[in-house]
Amino acid sequence: MGSGSSAEPTLGKVTHVVFDMDGLLLDTEGFYTVVQQRLASRFGKEFTWELKAKMMGKKAIEAARTLVDELDLHGKITPEEFLTEREEALDEMFPTAQLLPGAERLLRHLHAHGIPVCLATSSHLRHYSLKTTLHGDLFALFNHRVTGDQVSNGKPAPDIFLQAASLWQPAPDPASCLVFEDAPSGVQAAKAAGMSCIMVPDPNLDRKLCGGADLLLDSLEQFRPEQWGLPPFPADGS
Numbered sequence: 001m002g003s004g005s006s007a008e009p010t011l012g013k014v015t016h017v018v019f020d021m022d023g024l025l026l027d028t029e030g031f032y033t034v035v036q037q038r039l040a041s042r043f044g045k046e047f048t049w050e051l052k053a054k055m056m057g058k059k060a061i062e063a064a065r066t067l068v069d070e071l072d073l074h075g076k077i078t079p080e081e082f083l084t085e086r087e088e089a090l091d092e093m094f095p096t097a098q099l100l101p102g103a104e105r106l107l108r109h110l111h112a113h114g115i116p117v118c119l120a121t122s123s124h125l126r127h128y129s130l131k132t133t134l135h136g137d138l139f140a141l142f143n144h145r146v147t148g149d150q151v152s153n154g155k156p157a158p159d160i161f162l163q164a165a166s167l168w169q170p171a172p173d174p175a176s177c178l179v180f181e182d183a184p185s186g187v188q189a190a191k192a193a194g195m196s197c198i199m200v201p202d203p204n205l206d207r208k209l210c211g212g213a214d215l216l217l218d219s220l221e222q223f224r225p226e227q228w229g230l231p232p233f234p235a236d237g238s
């Protein structure tokens with residue numbers, strides 16, 4: 001695994017870039033954490049980062065099943081009831097979602113250079129719309145987007161990334177695609193799709209769960225496009 005330092009040799013040659021959304025471009029994972037902590041404590045349980053790591057990046061119903069299983073809430077709440085319960089709070093929080101550091105600069109840079117970019121998020125379309133309330137212009141730069149409701153098998157299955165790549169005409173070879181992800185399930189999905197993957201994990205995520213990516217970065221601000229055969233950022237840092 002590379003470190004992202006300036007002395008690093010070329011890490012790959014890619015032509016197309018696929019972005020995850022939650023926890024990668026948008027600072028939305030904290031919303032889920034707050035709401036799920038609240039719900040867990042109502043049942044006398046603790047919502048840990050270990051559990052969060054197993055849920056993040058997955059489609060809502062799959063994450064909900066994980067929570068009910070792991071907290072042993074069977075007979076107390078169903079995954080479907082859990083989703084209904086958290087919805088009202090999330091619906092209020094999502095429209096306030098902010099961009100994570102480096103997201104806007106990177107997207108605008110790739111777009112300005114004509115590099116094909118798309119979005120592959122496990123969020124369903126309604127949540128996607130709420131979360132991007134403040135960022136319509138930026139998210140309009142994507143050539144296309146695939147949301148969780150458009151695939152049967154969510155991350156860690158490769159389907160969402162393969163579908164995202166298939167929507168480009170002509171469709172690139174998966175090996176020519178670079179995926180940015182924050183979640184272990186997303187990294188697994190990208191690698192299962194045969195794509196390169198850069199992981200930008202939350203600082204709280206156990207680094208033992210960050211091993212599958214081709215490169216680990218603390219922030220999108222550390223990304224060096226030229227290491228992947230992409231145009232470098234301007235020297236003045238703009």
Ligand SMILES: O=P(O)(O)OC[C@@H](O)CO
Pocket residue numbers: 020021022023032055056057058059060120121122123124183186
């Ligand atoms: O695939 P992303 O965009 O991270 O969405 C996952 C999110 O719905 C919960 O973690």
Ligand SMILES: [Mg+2]
Pocket residue numbers: 020021022023024056057181182183186
């Ligand atoms: Mg994510």
